[in-house]
Amino acid sequence: MILQKKFEFIKKLKEKYNLPLQELQEHIHYMQNFKVTTPIIGGFSTGKSTMINAFLGEKILRTNITAETAIPTEISYGAFNIQAVKGHNKKSLTLDELKNREFSIQDTEYIEIQTNHAMLAQLPTIKLVDMPGFDSGIQAHNTAIDQYLPKSLAYILTFSAEEPVMKESISDFLNELKIHDVPVYVCVTKADKVTSSTLEKNIEAIRDSVTYSLGLAPKKVVPIWAKKKLNENNEKVIDVNGLKSILKDIEENSRFIFEKHFSSLLKQHVTIVEQYLQEMLRSTELTVSELDEKEVRIQRDIERVQEKVTVEQKHFSTQLSNSITIIQAKINDELQANKNTLISMLASGQDIQTKLNLIVRMAITQGIKTEFEPTLQKHISKLSNAIQLDMPIDTFRPEQNNIDEKTHETLKNIALKSAPLIFTAIGVALTGPVAAMIIASIPIIADLLFNQHKEKEAKKQAEKKLVMEIIPQVLQVADVQVANELESYSETIHAMIQEDLIKKRDLLQKALEDTRTQKLNEQVEQQQLISEWEKDLEQVRGILNDAIVTM
Structure with missing residues (x-):
C-alpha cells in the first residue's frame, strides 16, 4: 500500500469513527504539494539565471538585471502560472511582464513560477530558487537568503570559471550552512570563457575552497556552458548536463526525504486511531457505571498532569534565562574576537553591516545548538515522564507511551527552524539605528585619511566608534531579540504539549462515550461491533508496522 493510499485509508477510518480530521487533511494537502526547495546561490552576475534558462531551453528569466531589481524567483513543475508575492498578496503576471518589468525587493518578496516544461516534468518534487547575488550591497537580499534557510533541503552554489575565488561572504555562509546539514552542490558557470586546462584547474580550486569552508566536500562540482559560443575547437557549445545530473540526484534523494517525513506523520495519525x-475494545468489558467512574478518573488525571507540567515549566523558565544569558555572552565574545577585522573595514570606508550580521548569526546558531537545544531536550524529557494518562499499553508497540513523534521531530530540527527566525529578525533590526550610525561614521573616518597621520588616526577613530557606539548597540538589539525569540519558541512548545494532552483526554473520553452509547443501544449486536473494531485495529497495526519498518 503506497503512502498516499495509507493516508486515505486512515482518513476513512477517522471519518467512520468521527475522529478529528483537520490536521490529517492538512498533511494530505502538504503531501500532494511537497517540494524540495533548492536555492541557487552565488556572487552577483555569476550566471545563475542564464544557467537556468539554458537548462529549460528557453529564456524565462531576465539576465540583464541590476542589483536593485534582483529578487528570489521560485521555479517548479505545475500548470503554467506566474505570481509576484508580497506577504499574503499575490499578483498574477504574464510571461512578457516577467521578462520586461523591473521588480524591487522592497515591493516584491519573491516571484513564483509554475510551468509544465518537459525538463521540470522529470523533477516534480524540486523547487528551484534563483536567489539574488551575494555582495549586491542590498541588505534585503541577505535577509531573503536567511529566510530560505528553514525550508531549504539542498543548495546549489555558482562560481564563475573566470573567478575561482571564494569571497568572504560565501565562505561565512558555508560555515553557517554546515550546521544545518543539507547537501551542497557546485556549478562552475561561464566555462566557455576559459581554456580546458584552466577550467580543470579552477574547478579543483573551487572544490578545495568549498570543502575547506563547508567542512566536507560538495556532493558534485560540475562545469556549465550556458551560452552558444565558440570553444577552443571552434565549436558552438551549450552544455548543462552537469546541472541535470545534480537535479536528478536531488530528485532521487527527495523521494527518501518524502518517505521518511510522511511515514513519521502517518505514524502519528495511525497511533490516534489505534x-x-x-x-473501545477494553471498555466493552466495563459496565455503564464503571465507564462513568473511569471518565471522572481521566479528568482527575488530566488535572494532576497539568499541575506537574506547570511546576516543570516554572523550573524551565529559570534554565531558559541562563541559556539566554550564555548565548548573549557568545555574541559579545564573537564581536570582540572580530574587533580588529571590523576596525580595519570601518577605517578603510567599507560597510561592516553584512559582516556584523554574519558574526551575530554564527554566535546565535552555535549558542542554540550548544545551550538552548540541550536544555529544552531535558525539559521535554521531564514533561514526557510527567504526562502519564491511562492510555492502553500494547506489547505490539511498547514505546507508545514515550513523548510524541511530533515533539521528537521538532527537537531534531530546532536549530534549523528557530535560529534563522532569530537572526533574520536581528538582521532587520540592524538595518535601523545601528546601520544609520555605521553609514554616518564612514565619511567621518574616511576624511581622516587626508590628515598627516592617515591610517593610524583613521583606525583610532574607527576603534572608538566601534567599541563605544556600534558594538554596544548591536549587543542591545541582539540581546533583546534573542530573549524574545527563544521565549516565544518555548511558549510554542508548551502550547503544543498542552494541546496534545487535551487531544489525548478527548480521545479517551470519546472512546468511553461511544462505548457507553453502544451499550445502551439494544439494537446493536455487541459481538458484531467488537469483531469490526478488531478487524480495523488489525489493519491499522499493519500500516503502523510497515511505517515503522520503512522509516
Whole structure:
C-alpha cells in the first residue's frame, strides 16, 4: 500500500469513527504539494539565471538585471502560472511582464513560477530558487537568503570559471550552512570563457575552497556552458548536463526525504486511531457505571498532569534565562574576537553591516545548538515522564507511551527552524539605528585619511566608534531579540504539549462515550461491533508496522 493510499485509508477510518480530521487533511494537502526547495546561490552576475534558462531551453528569466531589481524567483513543475508575492498578496503576471518589468525587493518578496516544461516534468518534487547575488550591497537580499534557510533541503552554489575565488561572504555562509546539514552542490558557470586546462584547474580550486569552508566536500562540482559560443575547437557549445545530473540526484534523494517525513506523520495519525480502537475494545468489558467512574478518573488525571507540567515549566523558565544569558555572552565574545577585522573595514570606508550580521548569526546558531537545544531536550524529557494518562499499553508497540513523534521531530530540527527566525529578525533590526550610525561614521573616518597621520588616526577613530557606539548597540538589539525569540519558541512548545494532552483526554473520553452509547443501544449486536473494531485495529497495526519498518 503506497503512502498516499495509507493516508486515505486512515482518513476513512477517522471519518467512520468521527475522529478529528483537520490536521490529517492538512498533511494530505502538504503531501500532494511537497517540494524540495533548492536555492541557487552565488556572487552577483555569476550566471545563475542564464544557467537556468539554458537548462529549460528557453529564456524565462531576465539576465540583464541590476542589483536593485534582483529578487528570489521560485521555479517548479505545475500548470503554467506566474505570481509576484508580497506577504499574503499575490499578483498574477504574464510571461512578457516577467521578462520586461523591473521588480524591487522592497515591493516584491519573491516571484513564483509554475510551468509544465518537459525538463521540470522529470523533477516534480524540486523547487528551484534563483536567489539574488551575494555582495549586491542590498541588505534585503541577505535577509531573503536567511529566510530560505528553514525550508531549504539542498543548495546549489555558482562560481564563475573566470573567478575561482571564494569571497568572504560565501565562505561565512558555508560555515553557517554546515550546521544545518543539507547537501551542497557546485556549478562552475561561464566555462566557455576559459581554456580546458584552466577550467580543470579552477574547478579543483573551487572544490578545495568549498570543502575547506563547508567542512566536507560538495556532493558534485560540475562545469556549465550556458551560452552558444565558440570553444577552443571552434565549436558552438551549450552544455548543462552537469546541472541535470545534480537535479536528478536531488530528485532521487527527495523521494527518501518524502518517505521518511510522511511515514513519521502517518505514524502519528495511525497511533490516534489505534489508541481509540484499543480503548473501545477494553471498555466493552466495563459496565455503564464503571465507564462513568473511569471518565471522572481521566479528568482527575488530566488535572494532576497539568499541575506537574506547570511546576516543570516554572523550573524551565529559570534554565531558559541562563541559556539566554550564555548565548548573549557568545555574541559579545564573537564581536570582540572580530574587533580588529571590523576596525580595519570601518577605517578603510567599507560597510561592516553584512559582516556584523554574519558574526551575530554564527554566535546565535552555535549558542542554540550548544545551550538552548540541550536544555529544552531535558525539559521535554521531564514533561514526557510527567504526562502519564491511562492510555492502553500494547506489547505490539511498547514505546507508545514515550513523548510524541511530533515533539521528537521538532527537537531534531530546532536549530534549523528557530535560529534563522532569530537572526533574520536581528538582521532587520540592524538595518535601523545601528546601520544609520555605521553609514554616518564612514565619511567621518574616511576624511581622516587626508590628515598627516592617515591610517593610524583613521583606525583610532574607527576603534572608538566601534567599541563605544556600534558594538554596544548591536549587543542591545541582539540581546533583546534573542530573549524574545527563544521565549516565544518555548511558549510554542508548551502550547503544543498542552494541546496534545487535551487531544489525548478527548480521545479517551470519546472512546468511553461511544462505548457507553453502544451499550445502551439494544439494537446493536455487541459481538458484531467488537469483531469490526478488531478487524480495523488489525489493519491499522499493519500500516503502523510497515511505517515503522520503512522509516
